Amino acid sequence: MYKILRFSLIIFELLPCFGFGQWKETFDKENLLEWSGDTSNFIINNLHQLNLQAPSAGKSFISRPYQNQGNLITWEFFVNLQFAPSSSNLVRIYFLMDQSQPLFNSTYFIEIGETGNLDKWKFFLKNNSNTILLGSGTIGKLSNDPAICRFKINKATDTTWHVETDYSGGSNFNFEQLILDTFSVQISNALFGLECNYTETRKDKFIFDDILIYHSGIDTSAPEIISANAISENKVLIQFNEPIDLLSSLLVSNYTVPTIGNPDSIIFLNGSNSMYELTFSKFFVSNQMYLLEYHNIQDLKGNSNFNIKTIPFNFEKIENPINGDLLINEFLADPSPSIGLPEVEFIELINTTNKKLKLQGLSVSDGGSSKAQFSNNIINPNEIIICCPIKDTSSYKLFGSVIGLNNFPSLNNSGDYIILKNSNDEILDEIYYSDSWYETSAQKEGGYSLELTNTLQTCKGQFVWRPSSSLIGGTPGMPNSYTTHVIDSTGPILIDAIPLSEWEIKLKFNEVLDINSATNPLNYNIFPSRSVASIDLISFTKNEVVILLDEPLINSVSYTITLKNILDCIGNKMITINTLIELPSIPELNDLLWNEILFNPKSGGSDYVEIYNNSNKLLSLEQLYISNPAWQNNWIKINNDKLIYPHTYLALTSNKKNTIESYPNSDSSLILESTLPVLDDDKGTLVLAYFNKTSFKLMDSFSYEKTWHNPLLTLTEGISLEKINPSFVSDKAQNWQSASKQIDYGSPGLKNSQFIDSFLNDKQKLYQILNSTVSPNQDGFQDVLSIQFNLDLAGYKINAEIYNLSGFLVKTLSQDLIGTHDIINWYGEDNKNKPVFSGNYILNLILIQPNGSKKHFRENIKVDNN
Template sequence: MYKILRFSLIIFELLPCFGFSQWNETFDKDNLLEWSGDTSNFIINNLHQLNLQAPSAGKSFISRPYQNKDELITWEFFVNLQFAPSSSNLVRIYFLMDQSQPLFNSTYFIEIGETGNLDKWNFFLKNNSNTILLGSGTIGKLSTDPSICRFKINKATDTTWRIETDYSGGSNFNFEQLILDTFSVQISNALFGLECNYTETRKDKFTFDDILIYHSGIDTSAPEIISAKAISENKILIQFNEPIDLLSSLLVSNYTVPTIGNPDSIIFLSGSNSIYELAFSKFFVSNQIYHLEYHNIEDLKGNTNFNIKEIPFTYEKIEEPIKGDLLINEFLADPSPSIGLPEVEFIELINTTHKKLNLQGLSVSDGGSSKAQFSNNIINPNEIIICCPIKDTSSYKLFGSVVGLNNFPSLNNSGDYIILKNSKDEILDEIYYSDSWFETSAQKEGGYSLELTNTLQSCKGQFVWRPSSSLIGGTPGMPNSYTTLVKDSTGPILIDAIPLSQWEIKLKFNEVLDINSATNPLNYNIFPSRSVASIDLISFSENEVVILLDEPLINSISYTITLKDILDCIGNKMITINTLIELPSTPEYNDLLWNEVLFNPKSGGSDYVEIYNNSNKLLSLDQLYISNPSWQNNWIKINNDKLIYPHTYLALATNKKNTIESYPHSDSSLILESSLPLLDDDKGSLVLSYFNKTTFKLIDSFSYDKNWHNPLLTLTEGISLEKINPSFVSDKAQNWQSASKQIYYGSPGLKNSQFIDTFLNDKHKLYQLLNTTISPNQDGFQDVLSIQFNLDLAGYKINAEIYNLSGFLIKTISQDLIATKDFMNWFGEDNNNKPVFSGNYILNLILIHPNGSKKHFKENIKVDNN
């Protein structure tokens, strides 16, 4: 506790030039004999402070009389509330009252405690039944736990009060308010009173000390300007420390700013004769320090400052934001369930410039007709502000600067459009988000914000947004959890060119485009010639354009589109490119084949499947459906119009971003985000079909099983199954192998790590081996012994076995019928699915035909288990 020094007080009392002390209460005694009221509810604690000690929730009031004979009187007192004040737990300090019952008297008092997190002190006059708010302190200064303040209140004149405070509890007072009191209620036989209103948990949390009341003496000090603020490019708002004589205060020759001159006019703004507006003919330069000089100013007591005094001020120009100045920096669309943030949606804006920006007239919306409009708000250079519904403003006060807005957009959890516009309805920033931007299912369920990672590349859409890694789910009002400032100097890149029909072509780019260049027909040329009717930028994403043609595309003709001079949203120009398009064909049976599947991802991971275009045709994904009849008897449409070119791959992932990060050996341009059927971790089926308006037409199908994985693997979670050759039939176990660990166990969009080419180069041999040495370590090189057959007759039964050099049977590979063109694999395991030792082994092959013929072959095999 801060004590006023006793020695200082003794000197203060002995020196008449300072007036004489009426009352100095430091609670050094162990009793409250001078006080009356609910004294039994208070104690003097071991720090010699007055401490509330009530038996239960309620209200307690005590008071003490003093004489008030001089208008120049000063009150000082210390308040320590060991909690964040509220409307249920508040204190009133009646520093000047004329009766002991505060509900029925004339009194001046300070109140601390209100609803929300904006607590401040409020200065009231209660005159009989009327309670009038005369002034207030700085918003939020008394909203913390604990809330501490030392007050100094000076009655400067009959009509003005000067309030000084020290929120640290010390005696380093700072001027806070000069309050006009036109009522000027006179009270001579006065009381000083304390009223505590409290709940059960706060009944002992109110502490007071150092109550000092004294006459200030006769005012002999000349007035001073205590604040000067440039409110426009040629106006200053000034405030004196006391009421001023109007005649001297309105004389323009009493003020000057070097290099600017005297003001042209002065306007009196305050009933307390202390606040004035000075207007000049010359304009101030932004961010330059000026000094206002003044003299010959007289207060109401006749005190005049004859010598020139000065006070500095700076003009900061407030500008209207242009595109790129103000960005959407973070937002919370699904606040429930909370992991630490308030369960209230918010949108965060960041000023990326060194300018002060005016938000007046700006609006934020989800693209609908209803807009949340800003009033007279200012955002400082590099400042972050939190926008939320006006009724929920208090929820985010502790996080930073908050602007509450009426008509705040309700953001859809699964995806929505956020658009920021200026007063002219021009777009300043926008984003179309999806819950697919989250990385885990837990994040999708709510409580996590999405954050912009690079303010210099805000055009990049999903690629510069990621879920917050903050432990509370977001960083409102603070720097984002992951940021980088790599400058974007690259023009837009074409990702896809897709004929939507004979009349329409869609072009998809990797970032948001400049609308003027993207819709300019001169930037597009089609050969063989097709004239362009119009070009539209798809509004929700702004990285796709649709070209409408005047004449149709013709089947089986390839067209070249030349693109040039197309800009991204910050002005980077793309290089001139040519791209080929043609109308796609309808897929037939086995045109598309299953090629890879991840059905048992790691915890937090996501499923994916891969298809391969086994034809020489350009095929569209339009009207393709997937099902898993082993689990659910329903079809899931591949909602994408992407084309798949001959002999290329395309992966479909439930979470593209997660798949790319989990499997770096991948091609992100050939991975699409798509819903998939539920895939069981043990076994299931995958069916790919084309819907021809009335029925589903089978394209490819197979039933997978976890036992198809390499038997030497003890754990298969997070490991995909790859087809060893994309052209092989899908529904055979021997055509599948576990992905190599060298490529992190998955290759979505790329040729499989376990790819085996059709290696028979001697068509007259009944079988061939790809290699006679195997190293079964899942590195993608010689992991398996592959035996390919080209039999002369159908109906053979094979007995394929591995023996060691001692003649002991190690592994029975197969004892079954075999097709004329077939193959089988040995993974280097024994009959107990244990890896064999390094060394030499014998492959024994016996082919038996129903016609009685029998063929017997042996091969030397080497196993290297390094």
């Protein structure tokens, strides 16, 4: 009984082979004896699948013969590419070929693998030296990793092929394409072949299985419509599964759409009479499902469908985007060094509507003559797409939908213009970005994208953009790392009013302005009266206006500007305000002085310097320059026209946000971003000068050293040096002190934590001590004992020492010549720079005159370490 059953199963399996001369290959054996070619480069894996296992990069080809039965033959096979296919890693399945050398044979084959993210199968005929593309599959269906498909190919007639697919790898086939073949190359003694082209990393990633070739039988089936697509508001394109009798196919009464009616006209679109265009008098409604009914359609063999059949179709109107529909949502201008993203620039677009939008004819550029143009692409409602150079498309496949573009703009790291236009050259969206939009120096160095935070307020420019907080530096193809849909309801606020010259006034606001209200002269009034000639909105930032006057401003006269009815870009009105302006004066020596410096910031932090206006004049930064001649002998312009008011401070840093976060006890409105010279951690020189048309005029200079810090500090990283009084001479160590711990070791834009007033009230005394207690705990209160001198003669030598009550020397403060108005500081340390104990001490001062006479003083000093 067992033998009979086993024999029956064998006969059943071999019936296709014996009856039709065809075969089935499921790779159940452990060898490839029936195959020829590079068989040593393939194995049968544990799942009984054919698996490429090549030793190195290259090409491998194997084939197996079978007997071709002419028409009505069906080929089935399974392909699993464990990677996203490309032009370097592709497969060809030669399902019908006449010899085992693909280079010289006649063959029909399927190819998978191409450049970009539009991978699809392609159906080729190769007749000797001519290779002809006969058809292809759905774009993008084989761009995934892995790329999987089970194919079913049927040769219906000499001139038609049917291709069915299941992209899940199962056997639920869907008709995908009718292939027309007017060449009809006849092949009798046929072979089935597999060709793998691969790089080193893909040499074992090609898998095949379930190859089946069989005779399909005689055609007795009525024709069917296999696809119906609304190609416009009143046209439907239909595709039959075989060539149709022309007479029956062109009868309008054989087709109808309920609620729409019969078509007005029908035209056929190809030589095999299988594709037709139906035109109706009524229009379809977008996003509504319809049924096309058809009957009495006859194929060329006389098979007819007398009963009504139906096929659904849906009309989706594809619209051209208008302003606000399609937005620049994210971009990566500086991809190196990468923290997780590909080192390739990208621009991300988002469809903010519930409409399908047509991209054909759109372009993206950096404002130059070269534009990257979109081809026949569509973006779905609320879809996000990534745009990048066409050669780098594969880099972003894993992140989402990608469109590779020729002439993709090269985005400048420091700042650039990105503009999206329609086919009529009208602007759909635009941004002008700067690297100042980044929040940290690390982000500024590269690897981080900039993201749009509010799609409802794109007119806000830089105020709705921020660097990505994603761990990999960006979110291409995905929702941005931070988004909000809060709509601003507050009017613009004036930040600065600056006379650029006697003829021009610049006003800076906190947000992007409405161009019409911002440039309306009626919204500005100046007193004493100055008529306005014109007003320009600065195009890139759009939050600054320049007022051009008909008559000049006068020096030393204060003017009041009244602003009213000015709107931001979404229509919020500012309250009416008055602001004062005055022409700045030209600074003189010692008008502007150095007041604070951070030259050794914490890791990831930024240097900063602080300037103090030591005069009673209004001064401008416009022509100010900084230099560190100890490092590099060149001048760096402070690129800012901000005014500095009498007896106020202004800090300069290369990264404003970082400085504000590191030093919260600061005034952010008095901290400006500017290029700074290199400030060495050990020592350096800072020079401040004003350029007066032809030459530099010195304002202040000093040479700092790290030894100027409080000697009791073991670490000085992240601690600024503050001048104890802005008006004191900058180039003396005793006039500087480490910033207090109480204000987080820095006070940019504010009065210094270690400020000491000029305390010489008694002009007759040769010296004075502000207080006789020193509390050396860096809390900003009595951290240092300061002795200020007011000597009657030049040339004094000083011997200043600290003793304990037992008479032992604790600290030698100075044994040098001393200036008439010098300061000597004691920080509560001994001669080994160790803190002394709390208690009472004696300050011993000996002043030696140039003629040798001496003056001896003693003071009681208290140290409080608590």
